[in-house]
Structures are given as structure tokens and as C-alpha cells.
Amino acid sequence: MVIVMQDHAANEAIDETVRRVKEMGYGVNVSRGEERTVIGVLGDERQIEWEHLELLPGVERVVRILKPYKLTSRDARPDSTVVRVGPVAIGGEAVVFIAGPCAVESREQIIETARAVKSAGAHMLRGGAYKPRSSPYSFQGMAEEGLKLLAEARDATGLPVVTEVMSLEQVETVARYADMLQIGARNMQNFPLLQEVGRSGHPVLLKRGISATIEEWLMAAEYLLASGNARVVLCERGIRTFETATRNTTDINAIPVVKRLSHLPVIVDPSHSTGKNEYIESVSRAAIAAGADGLIIEVHPHPDEALSDGAQSLRPEAFAGAVVNIKRVAAAVGRK
Ligand code: PEP
Ligand code: MN
Numbered sequence: 657m658v659i660v661m662q663d664h665a666a667n668e669a670i671d672e673t674v675r676r677v678k679e680m681g682y683g684v685n686v687s688r689g690e691e692r693t694v695i696g697v698l699g700d701e702r703q704i705e706w707e708h709l710e711l712l713p714g715v716e717r718v719v720r721i722l723k724p725y726k727l728t729s730r731d732a733r734p735d736s737t738v739v740r741v742g743p744v745a746i747g748g749e750a751v752v753f754i755a756g757p758c759a760v761e762s763r764e765q766i767i768e769t770a771r772a773v774k775s776a777g778a779h780m781l782r783g784g785a786y787k788p789r790s791s792p793y794s795f796q797g798m799a800e801e802g803l804k805l806l807a808e809a810r811d812a813t814g815l816p817v818v819t820e821v822m823s824l825e826q827v828e829t830v831a832r833y834a835d836m837l838q839i840g841a842r843n844m845q846n847f848p849l850l851q852e853v854g855r856s857g858h859p860v861l862l863k864r865g866i867s868a869t870i871e872e873w874l875m876a877a878e879y880l881l882a883s884g885n886a887r888v889v890l891c892e893r894g895i896r897t898f899e900t901a902t903r904n905t906t907d908i909n910a911i912p913v914v915k916r917l918s919h920l921p922v923i924v925d926p927s928h929s930t931g932k933n934e935y936i937e938s939v940s941r942a943a944i945a946a947g948a949d950g951l952i953i954e955v956h957p958h959p960d961e962a963l964s965d966g967a968q969s970l971r972p973e974a975f976a977g978a979v980v981n982i983k984r985v986a987a988a989v990g991r992k
Contacts, residue, residue: 669714747921854883894929903931
């Protein structure tokens with residue numbers, strides 16, 4: 657951290673700032689210029705309440721050097737993390753496909769979808785049992801009954817299951833059935849939930865908040881890692897912009913940016929990021945070309961009858977076709 661003093665700050669102000677920094681247990685390196693003095697703070701600045709320093713007389717601004725996330729940063733772990741979910745490795749050479757309906761609706765629906773996505777090449781099954789819906793009058797999910805059906809679908813196909821956990825009270829129940837816990841976009845900054853899911857030790861799929869910056873997203877991941885859980889996969893699911901032609905805007909930039917800043921795997925959800933099934937395949941190809949480690953795609957046997965997100969769900973045959981084309985891009989960029 658560097659403290660920039662105001663133009664011609666009084667010596668007393670400089671001395672007082674140095675005294676305060678030392679009192680906090682940090683070293684200092686004072687560089688006195690013609691007009692301005694700059695004080696370098698030596699030590700791990702992430703513990704410092706830097707806003708306090710900005711209030712001191714004569715201080716113009718405080719500039720942070722280190723990233724506020726520590727465990728999530730690539731500085732902490734230069735090699736990319738591979739997150740294992742049962743037999744599936746996310747973040748390795750192979751691109752991972754996660755597919756399934758937005759919500760579990762019935763035994764028939766989830767088993768049929770699980771079998772279809774498996775034969776199309778999916779590695780994991782998705783499906784919500786607890787659904788975060790914008791309207792309290794919309795279908796809210798089958799709750800524990802839905803979790804049981806997901807476990808049945810896993811038994812029938814061998815596909816590990818990822819499903820959303822929406823509240824602290826649900827963590828234990830969801831963890832009993834699921835192989836991976838999803839934190840949804842709306843809960844990305846639910847800090848007690850992040851801590852509890854972190855403590856569960858289960859692999860976590862952390863979706864990016866609808867209006868979250870990359871730094872806020874990585875700080876949310878930091879909560880999980882700081883709770884002792886390093887099995888975190890980040891998911892870009894589109895952010896809110898001024899554009900209305902699509903439900904959200906896929907932030908393709910975020911993929912190389914996150915890959916540079918963090919060692920965690922990152923996957924893309926083109927269903928929620930576009931909101932329309934016709935764009936899923938192209939955006940998926942773009943995501944893989946940009947370096948994403950996988951995709952999570954909504955698939956429903958009868959999208960026109962889906963209880964949620966039908967418009968952004970592929971029919972199983974369309975998913976199978978998309979997988980073939982996406983794999984061509986994966987091969988072109990040196991992925992399996
Ligand atoms: C979902 O995966 O169905 C979902 C609700 O996702 P998000 O939290 O990204 O909106
Ligand atoms: Mn959905």
C-alpha cells in the first residue's frame with residue numbers, strides 16, 4: 657500500500673502518518689519529493705483499515721497494491737486448480753459439460769433428461785430443487801422431493817449432480833443429496849451462506865452476481881476459501897447491461913480476466929446469460945474459445961411445458977448437436 661500525501665503537506669502531518677502506520681505494526685518507506693511525499697507501507701496491507709488512513713490530516717489518497725483477495729488469487733497459487741466432483745475434473749485439459757433442466761419437475765422429466773444428456777456427452781447433471789424466482793407466485797421447486805429425484809437420476813446414470821442451495825437452513829439437506837452445491841447469482845454476496853457452504857466441504861459452483869464486478873465475485877470466492885473450502889468453480893452467467901435483446905450479457909472478457917487473476921476454474925452458463933435457446937451454441941463456442949473450463953446448459957425434454965426457463969432450454973437433440981460443434985472448438989484451442 658502507498659500513502660500519497662497532499663502537495664506540500666506539513667512535516668507534522670507526514671510524521672503523524674508514519675507514526676500511525678508503525679503503531680499498526682507495519683514498516684514504512686518514506687520518499688520525500690520536491691512537492692509531494694509518498695509513504696510506502698511494508699507488510700500485508702489486507703488487514704489495514706485503509707479508510708482510516710485517508711482521514712488523517714495531509715493525506716491525499718491511499719493506493720492499494722495487493723489484491724484484496726488472497727487465497728483466490730493466482731499469486732497465492734500459480735498453478736490452476738482442478739476441482740474434482742466424483743469422477744469429473746473441472747479445470748483440467750478436458751472441457752466439462754453440465755446439463756439438465758432449470759428445475760426438477762417430476763421423476764420422469766429428470767430421469768429422461770439425465771439419460772439424454774448423458775448419451776449426448778454430458779459429464780454432470782444440473783437441476784434446481786429450490787428455485788430463486790423473481791415472483792413469489794411462480795413455481796418454487798420441489799424442495800427435498802426434488803433432491804431425492806436428483807439422487808435417483810444420479811444412481812440411474814452415474815452423473816454427479818449440482819443443485820442450488822438458497823439459504824443457511826438448506827445447506828445440510830442439500831449437501832446430503834448433491835455432489836456439488838450451487839450458490840446462485842442472487843446469493844453471491846450472502847456471506848453467512850458462503851461461509852456455511854464453505855464449511856460443508858462440498859465442491860461449490862459460485863455464480864457471478866447479476867451486477868457484480870469481477871473483484872466482488874472473487875471476494876465472494878474468498879469467503880469460501882477462507883472457510884477452508886478450496887473446491888470452488890466460478891460460473892459466468894451473464895451480467896445486467898443496458899441491452900434488452902438478450903436476458904443478460906455474457907461477459908466473455910471475464911473468462912481471460914478471471915483466469916489471469918485467479919487459479920480457480922471458470923465455466924459459462926449460456927442459458928442464463930442469453931435467455932434464448934437459439935444463442936446457446938454460439939455463445940458456448942465463444943466461451944470455450946476464450947478459455948472457459950466448461951459449460952452449464954439448461955436442457956428440457958419439452959421446453960414449451962417447462963415450469964421455469966423453458967425459453968433458454970435446449971431440447972436433448974439440440975443439446976447433442978451443440979456438444980458436437982462445441983467439441984470442435986475445444987479441439988481447435990487445444991482442449992479435450
Ligand atoms: C439457475 O441455475 O437455474 C439459476 C437460477 O441461475 P442464476 O442464479 O445464475 O440466475
Ligand atoms: Mn434457470
